[in-house]
Structures are given as structure tokens and as C-alpha cells.
Amino acid sequence: AQKVTQAQTEISVVEKEDVTLDCVYETRDTTYYLFWYKQPPSGELVFLIRRNSFDEQNEISGRYSWNFQKSTSSFNFTITASQVVDSAVYFCALSERGAAGNKLTFGGGTRVLVKP
């Protein structure tokens, strides 16, 4: 069974600080996909990034970067130079290629509060 754990329930930072969100996952599948979604106060779920299990290259996209470590089953996400608009709940999620419907399993979310 797939499982995603986000140990940090809430992080509070001052604007311009970097924020790193931790995510640890469990899966038996050899091919899987990892995602980060953002849920702002308005409630919608906004896709941010996706990483395939067969591609461990870490990337940067604007102020977002991620660190995928297959050996430790971790998929951490960093916001550089945080802004007030980054205040939201961030969800890490996993889908397995072998699953019938490729459902997403979400972690519990990390609430990020960026203070001016």
C-alpha cells in the first residue's frame, strides 16, 4: 500500500526566508510519480511539480526546487526567498504506475505561514 508522510504540520517564516518541506513516501511499485500541490486559503488544489521515480535529477523552477532521494524515499520541496503569497497548505502526493486508476495518495499537508 502506498503512504505519504509529511511530518511538519506547520512552518512559520518571515518573508524572504527559505522554506523546506519534508515528504517521505512508501510504495512497493518500482515506477511511481511524486507531486507537490499547493492549497491556498481560497481552497483550490494547484499543481506545482511532478517527479518520476526513474528520474532522480533534481531541478529548480523559479523559486521552487526539489530534492528527490530514492535511497531514503524522500521528496523534499524548497521555496526560496518566500513571499506572503506563498502562505498556503502544501501537499505531497504519490501515484503508482501499477495501480488500476493511478490514484493520488496525499500526505497530511504542511501549513506554511509567511509573515511580512
Place this chain on the structure above:
Amino acid sequence: EPEVTQTPSHQVTQMGQEVILRCVPISNHLYFYWYRQILGQKVEFLVSFYNNEISEKSEIFDDQFSVERPDGSNFTLKIRSTKLEDSAMYFCASRGDRGQETQYFGPGTRLLVL
């Protein structure tokens, strides 16, 4: 940019009543999903739908729930006899074919059962 839409944005109903939540997935997508999020909790998978049939469902998706794609564009979730514990935000999502693994979510329908 194409997006998933959901109606209504809010629905209030009495316990025992039937509700139908509607979704219009992104037009060329093939896989459709419903998730729910009880207030303050994580997002939970309900059901996935492909090729006009359910491909997977969770334990939450019992006989009170059903899904349908009545035409080429709408994807609906019906709750036959609502319970207080069905109060939640319901999200629809869709994705493209194999290789297009990212699910895109609608804005959600907030359901309140009184």
C-alpha cells in the same frame, strides 16, 4: 489554459437527501477522479473512472456513492442519502493518457449536510 470546472461551488442539504456534484474535466483527458477533503484534514481518494467504468474505488466509496459520465463532457458524483459525515470539500480531477500522469483539480464543491 484548459481547466477543470465544478458546480455548484457550495451546496447545503438536509441529512438523507440526494446530492449530485458536477464536474467538467479538461476536454481531451481520459481519466477522471473524485477526492474529498474533510475540513482541516488531508485529501482522500474516492474513485477513479476510465473508459466509462470505475477503475478503482476506496473504502469510503460505498453503495451510497455513484459516478457517471452521462455525456461527453460531464462527470458526476451522486450521494444517494447524505449523512452528516459527508460534509466536506469534494474535488474532481482529470488527467490525460498514459505518460500524462499529472492530475489537474477543479476548484471543489463545499458540501454541508445539516
